Amino acid sequence: MNVVRYSRIAYNCSRLTFLPSYVYEPFSCNGLAVVKGGTVSNMIIYTPFNNRNITLTLNFLRSKRFVSTQFSLSLLSCALLLCFLSNLSGQQSTPKQSTQIGVTVTDDAKTIAEESVGDEEIYDLLKLFVDTLDQIDRNYVKDVNRRELVDAAIEGMLKKLDRHSNYIPPSNIDRFKQAIENVFGGIGIQTVLNQGNIEIVTPISGSPAYAAGIRPGDLIRKINDESTAGMQLSDVAARLKGKIGTSVNLTIESPKYNETKQLTVERQLIEIESVYGAARNNDDSWNLMIDQENRIGYLLITNFGRKTSAELLGALQQLKEKDVQGLIIDLRYNPGGLLTAAIEICDMFIPAGRIVSTEGRSVPKRVWDAKAEGTFDGFPIAILVNQFSASASEIVSACLQDHDRAVVVGQRSYGKGSVQNIIQLEGGRSALKLTTAGYLRPSGKNIDRPNAQNDDDWGVKPNDNLVAEFTVEQNRLLRLWRRDLNIVLNGATHDPFVDKEYIGFHDAQLHIAKNYLYEALDLPLAEAPTVAERGTKRGNRRGPMRNRESSNEDASK
Incomplete structure (x- = not known):
């Protein structure tokens, strides 16, 4: 039997590379041994620390200097996991599974060698992880759930990175997908x-x-x-x-x-709708005008999902048909969402120029510029933000502010200037939400705030003279009013909720936004109201839920 000893192992993203030297007896090195025989060969992955084998079948091509074998991440993970689980179940060392893989050949030995030098540590750490899990499983005083241990280990790794990177286990993956979709x-x-x-x-x-x-x-x-x-x-x-x-x-x-x-x-x-109007009509459709007489539109965006830009486009087309003269876009309490949705929405309001750019350690710099087609212009815009407006909300507000297409009203935003990629694991059963880049607003600034002080330049700040900060109590009352906004009576003859706790609350941020638009349109300014504004004939239909735990959906996000 002709045996190939692989003296180095490089594990780089989706590639596992073996660098061989030739011996004529079975030999394991760094926990892996490959036994070759013929053009189509069985590769036996042997892990001495578990004393287990697994056989993979591959098409084997030779070069004069070395062999490079391409693996997918899933195949490598499967092989190592099968070895480990085989040991845990006490089975004998007989091959359990065979998988066809392709072999690629390259003559660039130096490049692969350079790649392998730093990545040997990954294999050593992987061995440490498997050893630890094995020791806990065999020796801990009580029975353990291996899946829970692995999930906890992954969660621990992500917590060492940043507050926006996290692990989405199988138990939460459906809810996460629902929030996006x-x-x-x-x-x-x-x-x-x-x-x-x-x-x-x-x-x-x-x-x-x-x-x-x-x-x-x-x-x-x-x-x-x-x-x-x-x-x-x-x-x-x-x-x-x-x-x-x-x-x-x-x-x-x-x-x-x-x-x-x-x-x-x-x-x-x-x-689930992500774009609301000013209030519900009698037929439970949305009224998109907060001021019918002066044709001031109001659109509230709750999050940036896959259908948000299409919903907003439909609402803007309705407003255009009604000859909208000014628009308020409410992004308060909007935690963000998809970068693509934010870019598509920005493109609706500016005819040209930079929307946003991203750059990271392992990803190339990317830029997104606006296209001239389909731009909604000819009317002033005021964007409402507060300290709970984050991520995609900040991309939209920063873009329109930098291009002087809109003013920003309210409080400084959250300050999340990073981009997370969703990386599927286990064929989509779980996932990583991993920070891979930071984004820059059109002015070139990153609005992220890690370790930033209050006087540092982070977040999206309201324009001069358009600042209105709310107390904790004011924010609570505003949330109650906004919760009322989406109620549909569905044929009810009267309002079943009567404890309208927010009556008398004045939304100063909304008031400032409206007066900015009135001034831009040469209209008389509005006096501060004494009750929560609705802008429709129906008025306040629904009271808040005092001391109640709430769920947004029957499959809550």
């Missing part, structure tokens, strides 16, 4: 936990729950004949969401109507 399988309701009762905040307009006649203030008493007494919102969400086309049986109590009814609701694909 703004879609899920369910019945379409928003709920709160109110004194032990599962209370409906609102059905989502057009959802199965809406079609079934579920109304704000209704209580869910049973789900599939199981009482909801003692359930948490997460328990309710787990029972309401499910495969599209399946059904769920509900017992619904309507205290305001003194009735209890049994409903069978079919789960459908629920699409």
